[in-house]
Amino acid sequence: MSIQGLRGHRSVVGNAVRVTTAACVGFYLCRYGLGLTAMALYAAFTAVSLGALARIPGSGRQRAATVLTAVPAGLLLLTLGTLLAVRTWAAVLGMLVVGFVIAYAGTTGPRIAGAAPGMQLLYILPCFPPYAPELLGQRLAGFLLGAALLAAAQRFLLPEPDTPPFRRLLAGAADAAADLAELHGAPAPGPLLDRARSAADALRPSRVPPADRPASPTVAHKAMQHAAEAARTLLARLDALHTAEGAHRAYRPETVALLTGIGDAARGAARALCDGRRLRPGQGPQAAELERELGPVRTHQALDTLERLDADDRLVYLRRRSLVVQAADATVVLVLATRLLFGDRSVDRDTAGHAFGYARTRAPALWWLRLTSHLTPRSVIFQNACRFALGLAAARAVAGVLDLQHGFWVLLATLTLTRTTSLETRSAIRQALLGTLAGAVLAGGLLALVDDRAAVYAVLLPPVMLLAFTLGPLRGLAWAQGGFTLVVATLFAQVSRVTWHLAPVRLTDVLTGSVIGLICGLVAWPRGxxxxxxxxxxxxxxxxxxxxxxxxxxxxxxxxxxxxxxxxxxxxxxxxxxxxxxxxxxxxxxxxxxxxxxxxxxxxxxxxxxxxxxxxxxxxxxxxxxxxxxxxxxxxxxxxxxxxxxxxxxxxxxxxxxxxxxxxxxxxxxxxxxxxxxxxxxxxxxxxxxxxxxxxxxxxxxxxxxxxxxxxxxxxxxxxxxxxxxxxxx
Incomplete structure (x- = not known):
């Protein structure tokens, strides 16, 4: 097995251990320590929803921070779900609105998008009868306990390793660019070129871990995106300057001075990125000297190029001349974006006319612009949000009208099995039904054999959870559904008396939710x-x-x-x-x-x-x-x-x-x-x-x-x- 595969397995097992620990500790404390069954269920399901159903990216520290950040929204969702459960129509309307808002909120960044499925479940759980507003306190307390335990587990129990912050990647790219610029036309050593190319490649969005990606609409993240674009352009131009035909000819004094200025400015940006300190206007890396050197080089070489250009040369001289000039331009942008990243919003007054218009835009305007940018049927994020909201609302209506015994399983099936294409949804449903059927058979046998001996279920819950949350991600959807069926049976058997009839009920609800998800997949943008x-x-x-x-x-x-x-x-x-x-x-x-x-x-x-x-x-x-x-x-x-x-x-x-x-x-x-x-x-x-x-x-x-x-x-x-x-x- 490859190193990447081993790391993936270790990550899955670590997450299963963390979720199982948080869910079981919260459940046992509330169920057997305090005797509060509602609080126990919500503590366990909070850990499962935000730890297993959600896909929150990042290191242990980042995941814990995301869980804690989601607490206010979770409290609101639980309260809404409890209050709207009084009538089916109110719960359906709430599901439609909440389902769309949560799914659409993924436009604001990978962490929120990763947490969205778990947040959906936090509304689904309380929005079914019995209408019990008197249990709202227990539900909220259980949620807070489960979130706190999960955050602690994510942070301290086999935590995911920290990754280099994005500004560290920017600093590495700026430092590599400075090394290339300071060669002044001398042949670049292979290792130095390889380092520069690796630094540029590390800034590609697809290479950056989702939790470290500057994807939110804040000024700091926009400045990081701007700096990353400038750094990649700078490295590409310097690479071409050192590898193009005839690259190692003697440079003119003004070109050498310009390359020296590029190196100095890039090195200053790298130092500021490593320090990470807030900057006041005028502090930090400077680009004024580089801009002063760039002006004569740009104009004099332009005149010289026009005088020498003929029909045979075509764009050769222009391309050669442009590499140094474009590298200098990119360095100026890198320096200005770095200063903006650390708080200097005066960069929008740069006399060279570089566009940093967002530097003085207020945060609410930036967030509003991001949230409205995908409000169009042509956006796949908008399409997905509509698809999920319609599916969940339809599932809630069916469960309410038919008065299904465990209606939230219908919504859970719709939530977990709906895909962006009808082809993928059909495939997911086949696997889910097979897995649920196998899990239902095992759960029915377990319930019939153990009957109402709660101590047995209490002993079985941790290993069943651990296996389910390990085998599901590693072996596929069928294993995940089968394992979750066993988890549900083992958990509910400790809350109230259940019989083997719970297993076929679970299978029926999953089938109902699957059909609803399939219909929505066929009706709403079936081709993805x-x-x-x-x-x-x-x-x-x-x-x-x-x-x-x-x-x-x-x-x-x-x-x-x-x-x-x-x-x-x-x-x-x-x-x-x-x-x-x-x-x-x-x-x-x-x-x-x-x-x-x-x-x-x-x-x-x-x-x-x-x-x-x-x-x-x-x-x-x-x-x-x-x-x-x-x-x-x-x-x-x-x-x-x-x-x-x-x-x-x-x-x-x-x-x-x-x-x-x-x-x-x-x-x-x-x-x-x-x-x-x-x-x-x-x-x-x-x-x-x-x-x-x-x-x-x-x-x-x-x-x-x-x-x-x-x-x-x-x-x-x-x-x-x-x-x-x-x-x-x-």
Whole structure:
């Protein structure tokens, strides 16, 4: 068995031990110590719901913190469930609303999403007759005890090991980048390149443990995401600088100075990330010196490149020149995002125009924006929330109308067996029924043999729980359902007198819940993310096209007014940053929807696995488009030369048209041959570009425009390359 497999087994066994310990201690203390049966049941089921049914990610410390954070919501859910149980219609309506809200709350981060199934159960438990508001105190006390015991077990009993915090990964990436930058063109040792590539790969969202992923809508997490994007860009550009053909030639003094500045700034960001101390405005790592060095390099090399560029060279010189400039830009963003992460919100006033518009946005506005970003039928999170809410409400209605003896098992079956596709739901139901049938037979035999001897059940409960919570995750759904059937029988036999008839009741309820889950799976988006991934990628391609158009329009100034500092043509310092941040909302939202649909699609089983487009390449193109929209509009200078501006607009329109054509193909016609977008028309640029005499009185202003032009061309060339790669995979 592989090391990864052993770690997985150890994690499952450890979690089973923790849940069993917390559930049994709470149950025995309340049942046999205090004689409070309701409190005993709720203490045990709280540990089971938040420890076994929920999938809370993270280390022992993080899991314990998540459990304790969920306590206020749990108290509210138990209270609502108890009060709404008075009427079936009230319980059904509450189940519809609560089911949707809890499932949809997963948009705010992996920890909340992982806890959602367990939180659903906390409402399901008390929302059945008998209507007993007088037991609310026992229920709440049992919940608090179970949550406290589970949190303590997660923290101290075979805890999951701590993982490096995300800012530590950022610090490692910044430090590796500094090492590469300080080589100044000398050949990079293999181990140093490997370290830099590993550091960049460690920042990929798929590589970061869910509990450590900066996924919430807080300013700190948004700053970490911004810093991670900048760090990965920085490492990629430095890697290309050291591995490209002719990379080890002698660098010019201004390039060496710029690389030195990159190394110093990246090293300062790494130190701040390791220290983790709060920063006041002006404290911490600085990027002002690097920005001062970047300006001359950008403008002088832009003029030099335009003078040397010919039709045969095409984009070779532009690409070489852009690597150092883009690395410096990424370093500036990394430093500013690091300062914002530790509390310096003045970074949105950066004179280079970098877009940190969210820096001064209030927390409620950020949370509201996140919560509303998926309120659309095109979001798989919205679809899943609707599917689960409808299924649970229907199950509660059936259980109430038919007056089922243990109705909450119907809802539990619906909750645990409903999947995102009808194919997966059918497969889950088959396994669950087989497992429940086997468990019911064993439970019926146990109840008939032991009868009402509670001491026997008390002795059997810990090993039965331990086996059920170990074999279920390791062996599959059938084992999980069979084991849970035995757990339920052993637990309830200690609360009230039960007979072997409990086993067939459990089987009937699971069958009822399974049918309801299957019907909901067939009615509500039965294909899961299979169709939605194409729609979301098509919408993302359209958003990329719009982003290209907006960015090109902002860097071209037909009036000749232009700008030379932090003041935009629309007026006001930093205005470009605020305008760009406002427009970035569209591509950010499309990117979030596309990522969620792709993540779900990759987890869903398929009867046929046909060849799929390179979906990650579309996400990469969107990130490239967003990076340009963040950086280019805030740059000094504007392209005021009419012919050059017209060429850039046409080039941007052609690239945008390619992405719109891609969107139409993804959304409608899947079989037509994919069009091939032509490469960037560099010959056309050479024919219209404005030559700048060395003794020109406005050479500095024109140099700013030339630098902005070349940065825009490199950006468009990258997006065209992305588009070509996507088209080749269709």
């Amino acid at each position: 993310a299979g169709r939605e991934v194409r729609r979301s990628m098509a919408a993302l391609s359209t958003a990329i096209a719009a982003s290209i158009g907006r960015t090109a329009a902002r860097v071209v100034d037909r009036t000749g007014a232009g700008r030379t500092g932090g003041t935009t043509a629309t007026g006001g310092p930093g205005g470009a940053g605020r305008d760009a941040e406002a427009d970035l909302g569209a591509i950010n939202r499309a990117l979030a929807l596309a990522r969620e649909s792709l993540a779900q699609y990759q987890c869903e089983p398929r009867e046929r696995t046909g060849r799929q487009p390179d979906w990650p390449a579309v996400l990469v193109a969107a990130a490239d488009a967003r990076r340009g929209e963040r950086l280019l509009p805030g740059r000094p200078g504007r392209i005021t030369h009419r012919e050059t501006g017209d060429w850039l607009r046409r080039a941007a329109d052609d690239t945008a048209a390619g992405y719109r054509a891609l969107a139409r193909r993804l959304d409608t016609d899947h079989t037509a041959p994919a069009d091939r977008s032509p490469p960037l028309d560099v010959r056309g640029l050479l024919a219209v570009v404005q030559r700048i005499p060395r003794d020109s009185p406005d050479r500095d202003a024109r140099a700013l425009a030339a630098a902005l032009l070349l940065d825009s061309v490199i950006w468009l060339d990258g997006l065209t390359t992305d588009l070509t790669r996507i088209q080749e995979e269709l």
